[in-house]
Amino acid sequence: MSTVQFTFDGVTYHGNKGEPLSAALLRNGIKVVTESSYRLRPRGVVGLGYEEPCALVQIDSGSGEPMVPATKIELVDGLVVRSLAGVGDLPNQIDKARYDKTFRHVDVLVIGAGLSGLKAAQKAANSGKSVIILDDQFEAGGYLKDLNEKIDSKILNSLKKNNVTHLQRTTAIGLYDQNYVVAIERRTDHLSAEILPEIARMRNWHIRAKEIILATGAFQRVLVFPNNDRPGIMLSHAAATYLHKYRVGTFNSAVVVTVDDFGYQDAIRIHKSGVKVQAIIDIRKKVTGKLLEQVKKLGIEVILGSTVVNTSADQSGSLNSVSIAQTSLEGEVIGIKQEIKTDLLAVSGGWTPTVHLATYLNLKPVWDKKIAAFVMPKLPQNIKATGFSNGEFDKVTNPPAVFFGIIPEGEDAKVSFIDLQRDANVRDLRRAVGAGLTSVEHIKRYTTIGTAHDQGKTSGTTTMGLLGQLISKEPHEVGTLTFRPPYVGVPFSALAGRDLGILSDPIRTTPIHSAHLLANAPMEDVGQWKRPWYFPIEKENMHDAVLRECKAAREDVAVMDASTLGKIDIQGPDAGIFLDRIYTNMFSSLKVGASRYGLMCGVDGMVFDDGVTTRIAEDRFLMTTTTGGAAKVLDWLEEWLQTEWPDLNVYCTSVTEHWSTVAIVGPKSRNLLAKLAPTLDVSNEAFPFMENRYAEVAGIPARIARISFSGELAYEINIEAWYGLHIWQEVMKKGKEFNIAAYGTETMHVLRAEKGFVIVGQETDGTQTPQDLGMDWIVSKKKDFIGKRSFTRSDTTRNGRHQLVGLLPLDNKTLLPEGSYIVNEGDSKKEGKLTHIGYVTSSYSSSALSRTFALAMVADGRNQIGKFAEVPIGNNVARVEIVDSVFLDKENTHRDG
Amino acid sequence: MLLINCPWCGPRDETEFHYGSEAHIGYPEKPEELTDKQWAEYIFYRNNPKGWFAERWVHNVGCRRWFNIWRNTVTHQFGPSYKPFTKQPSRPK
Numbered sequence: 001m002s003t004v005q006f007t008f009d010g011v012t013y014h015g016n017k018g019e020p021l022s023a024a025l026l027r028n029g030i031k032v033v034t035e036s037s038y039r040l041r042p043r044g045v046v047g048l049g050y051e052e053p054c055a056l057v058q059i060d061s062g063s064g065e066p067m068v069p070a071t072k073i074e075l076v077d078g079l080v081v082r083s084l085a086g087v088g089d090l091p092n093q094i095d096k097a098r099y100d101k102t103f104r105h106v107d108v109l110v111i112g113a114g115l116s117g118l119k120a121a122q123k124a125a126n127s128g129k130s131v132i133i134l135d136d137q138f139e140a141g142g143y144l145k146d147l148n149e150k151i152d153s154k155i156l157n158s159l160k161k162n163n164v165t166h167l168q169r170t171t172a173i174g175l176y177d178q179n180y181v182v183a184i185e186r187r188t189d190h191l192s193a194e195i196l197p198e199i200a201r202m203r204n205w206h207i208r209a210k211e212i213i214l215a216t217g218a219f220q221r222v223l224v225f226p227n228n229d230r231p232g233i234m235l236s237h238a239a240a241t242y243l244h245k246y247r248v249g250t251f252n253s254a255v256v257v258t259v260d261d262f263g264y265q266d267a268i269r270i271h272k273s274g275v276k277v278q279a280i281i282d283i284r285k286k287v288t289g290k291l292l293e294q295v296k297k298l299g300i301e302v303i304l305g306s307t308v309v310n311t312s313a314d315q316s317g318s319l320n321s322v323s324i325a326q327t328s329l330e331g332e333v334i335g336i337k338q339e340i341k342t343d344l345l346a347v348s349g350g351w352t353p354t355v356h357l358a359t360y361l362n363l364k365p366v367w368d369k370k371i372a373a374f375v376m377p378k379l380p381q382n383i384k385a386t387g388f389s390n391g392e393f394d395k396v397t398n399p400p401a402v403f404f405g406i407i408p409e410g411e412d413a414k415v416s417f418i419d420l421q422r423d424a425n426v427r428d429l430r431r432a433v434g435a436g437l438t439s440v441e442h443i444k445r446y447t448t449i450g451t452a453h454d455q456g457k458t459s460g461t462t463t464m465g466l467l468g469q470l471i472s473k474e475p476h477e478v479g480t481l482t483f484r485p486p487y488v489g490v491p492f493s494a495l496a497g498r499d500l501g502i503l504s505d506p507i508r509t510t511p512i513h514s515a516h517l518l519a520n521a522p523m524e525d526v527g528q529w530k531r532p533w534y535f536p537i538e539k540e541n542m543h544d545a546v547l548r549e550c551k552a553a554r555e556d557v558a559v560m561d562a563s564t565l566g567k568i569d570i571q572g573p574d575a576g577i578f579l580d581r582i583y584t585n586m587f588s589s590l591k592v593g594a595s596r597y598g599l600m601c602g603v604d605g606m607v608f609d610d611g612v613t614t615r616i617a618e619d620r621f622l623m624t625t626t627t628g629g630a631a632k633v634l635d636w637l638e639e640w641l642q643t644e645w646p647d648l649n650v651y652c653t654s655v656t657e658h659w660s661t662v663a664i665v666g667p668k669s670r671n672l673l674a675k676l677a678p679t680l681d682v683s684n685e686a687f688p689f690m691e692n693r694y695a696e697v698a699g700i701p702a703r704i705a706r707i708s709f710s711g712e713l714a715y716e717i718n719i720e721a722w723y724g725l726h727i728w729q730e731v732m733k734k735g736k737e738f739n740i741a742a743y744g745t746e747t748m749h750v751l752r753a754e755k756g757f758v759i760v761g762q763e764t765d766g767t768q769t770p771q772d773l774g775m776d777w778i779v780s781k782k783k784d785f786i787g788k789r790s791f792t793r794s795d796t797t798r799n800g801r802h803q804l805v806g807l808l809p810l811d812n813k814t815l816l817p818e819g820s821y822i823v824n825e826g827d828s829k830k831e832g833k834l835t836h837i838g839y840v841t842s843s844y845s846s847s848a849l850s851r852t853f854a855l856a857m858v859a860d861g862r863n864q865i866g867k868f869a870e871v872p873i874g875n876n877v878a879r880v881e882i883v884d885s886v887f888l889d890k891e892n893t894h895r896d897g
Numbered sequence: 898m899l900l901i902n903c904p905w906c907g908p909r910d911e912t913e914f915h916y917g918s919e920a921h922i923g924y925p926e927k928p929e930e931l932t933d934k935q936w937a938e939y940i941f942y943r944n945n946p947k948g949w950f951a952e953r954w955v956h957n958v959g960c961r962r963w964f965n966i967w968r969n970t971v972t973h974q975f976g977p978s979y980k981p982f983t984k985q986p987s988r989p990k
Contacts, residue, residue, distance in 0.1 A: 176898050177898065177899050177900070177973040178898070178899060178900035178973075178975075179900075180898040180900070206898075208898075208900065208910075380972075603924075603939070603940050604940050604941075635915070635955070635957060638955075638961060638963075639917070639955065639963060642962060642963045642981060643953070643963050643981050644923070644924050646981070646982060784928065784929070788928065788929075789925075789928035789929060789931065789936050790936070790940070792933075793933050793936065793937070794933055
């Protein structure tokens, strides 16, 4: 074993490479590791593993990590840690370490590499099954390893021979339905205190197993008595292991307090390490067997029917003596106190099988009085438990006492700790019971017991035992152990793996994206799409850019990249009938080569999506959807085809990314198109509104659709996606003489709002019918379609529904914030409750109107047109006139140019 | 993470699927003849039993097909899955 250097709270110490930091701290005489979170009492190492409730440290070397139990840090050279009291610090620099994920299927997953886990793995591997073993310790061997006993090399060799994946330092943090286990493997912290960039620091395992064997072992419990939290008071298994296995020579003598035979075993180990065990204090009145004879032979005094009833400390706060007295099993002190000077009290408060993973499946552990513990309940067919985790404590001759400590009153209750990390004590428990709480679930929330980083691994059963004692019930009558994943604290970086930054979510860009970047257009996120928001010229701000873009669209010509619109190719002889059922309006009557705007609703009659659909051929339609709604609409079409109308011969395919769409908009768009497509007759008679033509545009075959989302004369040029950038560049080049301007999503929103066109998801939130939006004209009376019946429901026909209207602020510069409430005129001056009559859905500055305007949903809105209302904005109130939702060109004269 | 048996593809992780609520709720043949209450029952009302429940799922990042499957809402165990318009297997015990 080599000696390494480490730093604790700024001081350099030496320790043995690979031993737990907790052992190194004790070896260096550091009994007081930290102060407790709330009461600032000195605390030291208590346990040996993840059950550690006190000795938490912050790791400052390497990647850094807050709140790690010192018992679970393997000593490496250069390790830098500091003590902390309950709250850690998130490292404030970016973690340069790598993290990874891996996914595996396996026949048998064994969790725990103690003797029983290894044997189970060996058996499964020998029968030809694929096996993975996970174990959260530094090395295999579980309990025996702590006793310094070697595992039979035959077992380990046979595992190796059978290619068993055997992972140490790997903690199963969750068990989910159908045997799905998530585990975190720590791969580098034991190799180096520095980050090793070539190896993933942690690996997140996702394993689906046909069978799971839980060999997760057990945790020892604390006992409750006044001043049971002093440094120098440890779980007896941990104390004996530190002294015997790790040769920690810090203590002069020891006292063991126990409720079971394990205390005797640990007393023997402590004695063997060279530390005098002055006495074993056993609450049981009668004990027989070999262990008793052994300790007597070693000259260790055994005091029966007694327990520790108080302790005292030296100046540093560490233990220097214990008081013992005869005590009943109910915790009543009956004898005279006797004091023993000692600096180590080893506590054997009984063992709790580690049932965590089973409780994640909502299984309830059951109370086994014989071993004084909650044990695994009946497990599902493909999960088994073995060893300590199954309550198989086979070395026991005398049954353990069902005893959790004494329950003092008054000042003593305040220093009798149940949950050491939460500083929760007997007084807290008494207060909870005094408040009438009798269930452990309520007690937990009232006292915070079990809510710290360790989820009460040492205190859960103790709490239930003491609670039972206080209200005269058995432990299982006050509840059961319930834990939730993760089993231990896990860095978020381990869960994220490589899904960071640009890899965290797909980014979708159009073939024209590079041109938008060159134009310095800020991007707006629309779902996963990046869309140009506006195209500033030099130092222009958004407001000015949008006014200029709008003006170009209304007076000259403007161009937009509309490639993100969802596109679904719908083919088959029944496509027309299918669309008649999907859309509120008729599509089977659409001529080949023509386009129609359509609205679709849910069965509840609420608007769901909209878009223009074109009949490409007798049996083929191209549907467009909103940019954000494409996937949802395709799912919707499939659902109806597959589950309601399998008789319809129709197939749907997403072609969103197959086509680039460039929209040219404005009175001069016809002239521009003529330049781009010299072979095309662009006259209004030859190419009317809502028609499509095929022609070469800038040398590329294109489908040109005369449709408009702005009210202006406009064309959408659809070409194969490859040529998107080319067409965009040609449009910009040829458009120069017409003062062309590129525009983004903001101008698109303004242009459509001036015409009162809704955007699904902006004006709507899934609670608007077409009628609410003033779109009765699109609802067919001749045919049935999805949602039609809902339009005659009492709720959709009632008076007072919110309806789409326009708003004009009386001060024509006031921009109403979207989402603002609208109240009755004069209401905002009144005391008390305002009458909320609606809300603002869209609000912009308009170049064409030379003023601000808004769209809104207002109760009984169409009857309110001409009236005034108020919109509170912070401490001010804007007066608005309610107007029709169409602000510009009500007669639709612009669309023909 | 549920393991769901798609009748077309076999068992796959839950993240490949979307949930589709209670199975065997057909679109009414003549919606216009239903009372408001009957129509509301079709749109809004679904059973929520404790125990075995026949429900719809769609393997939407796999084969994109819908199917029905028995699931126990208490234990999250699955019973048999079956394609739409095929005979429903009997309720698992």
